[in-house]
Amino acid sequence: MGWNDQTEWWRHATVYQVYVRSFADGNGDGIGDLPGITARLPYLRDLGVDALWITPFYTSPQKDHGYDVADYCDVDPLFGRLSDADDLIATAHDLGLRLIVDLVPNHTSDAHPWFRAALAAGPGSPERARYLFRPGRGADGAEPPNNWESVFGGPAWTRVEDPSPGSGRPAEWYLHLFDSTQPDLDWRNPEVGDMFEDVLTFWLDRGVDGFRVDVAHGLFKEESLRDQVVADEPAQAAGDSSMVERRMRDEPMWDQPEVHEVYRRWRRILDKYDGQRMDVAEAWTQTPESMARFVRPDEMNQSFNFAWLLAPWSAQEFAAVITGTFDALRPVGATPTWVLSNHDVVRHVTRYGGGAQGLARAKAATMTMLALPGSSYLYQGEELGLEQAEVEPEFRQDPSWFRTGEPGRDGCRVPLPWGGDRPPFAFGSGDGHPWIPQPPDWEAITVEAQAGDPDSTLSFYRKALSARRGFATSAGDEVEMLDLGADVLAFRRGPVTAVLNCGTEPVALPEGEVLLASGPVDGTLPADTAVWLG
CATH class of the missing domain: 3.90.400.10 (Oligo-1,6-glucosidase; Domain 2)
Structure with missing residues (x-):
């Protein structure tokens, strides 16, 4: 891949996504906030991540939970004050953690x-x-x-x-490509680009280490705003990694060539600052090749690799994503990213079948992801094995629920359980329900319950992240794919061999010392299990 001579921290980092409303409540009002995050930073340090990305905390009417921004250079009172943002940045740095903030440049709030x-x-x-x-x-x-x-x-x-x-x-x-309270900006107007340059500078001056750029592929639309040609084609099923249908889709509102000059301009700003500042694109592009255009040497530093998230439970599908990602990024010398869950998709324990099988597969997929070159993004709660929660209609708040009647994304945004035996599970200092009620049976999967159990999902994540630190930067950036059968994904990266059994029967293990396994192994690798061999 050709980036192992680089030293930028983000090229091999593990980044933990914090959904602000649901991470930790510092004032007991049932809604997560910046002081709550600051108080829990030692937990993230001990988990073993390198950085955290926090969702929008700016002044907002909260019609889309902060992705409708009314003031990009202040903190919404719901989440604290500007001084709380400064404290969060400083405390993260004191603990050796980097901080990435969410930027929303496609649209503003209608209250802007x-x-x-x-x-x-x-x-x-x-x-x-x-x-x-x-x-x-x-x-x-x-x-x-x-x-x-x-x-x-x-x-x-x-x-x-x-x-x-x-x-x-x-x-x-x-x-408004999203909610009616989120009017799209016209990026052909130079005032828009100038305003966001000021926003970038404001937060870089305050010490943030980078930006996650929301809807990075959507800033420019075809200038004519012509009708979209809607073909008679089957809708892509959730979790379908096939790009055949998507590649043919007419999308005059997405991924226009003019957007790349915006990120060249931003790159020049980022590069003026010390400390290796970075940005990562949320760009739902149609092909790996179009994703790679966002991370050319003079543009963004990273782009989320959603093909990995979309892939079904299949060794062949996972292998295709890995080789396709490397093939696309090799010409531009960019670092891959890997992600399995975020605040917009069904949690991967549930996508992989739920229950014991879903959890086993989720741990195995995570281990496989962590063994690959590049950076890995984790979503809060996956280290606890959280599944997609059922949210009763009266508690749903996702704007897509109100527009379509579909359940929406609230089920992956339920506040974290930290301790105790009943809701709110120490999410905040109060006894009231959080902004989305938690399932009452989470007692056994709280941070407190799992922290002392060596066999818990939390302990597994800590072991995996600790082991990854031992080879993340030294194992090199080349991956040799191994053929161990149609249902087995296997590759060698430097001294580490990763094997994932996606089949239904145990398979023989290659030679090597077991460094870590996602479940019990004894000479063979059971179904729905991954192992690292040294």
């Missing part, structure tokens, strides 16, 4: 001063030119400007009236 000014100013104004306002189609402009759909369901356009009654001008519509 820019959008409020745009509504007040009316059609044709400079204020509206910061967003994508367009006249409607049909009689009196009563139809949306095009046929685009929101990611959260329903039309991607909302109509607003002209603020000057009697002007005779037709009403305009504004684009």
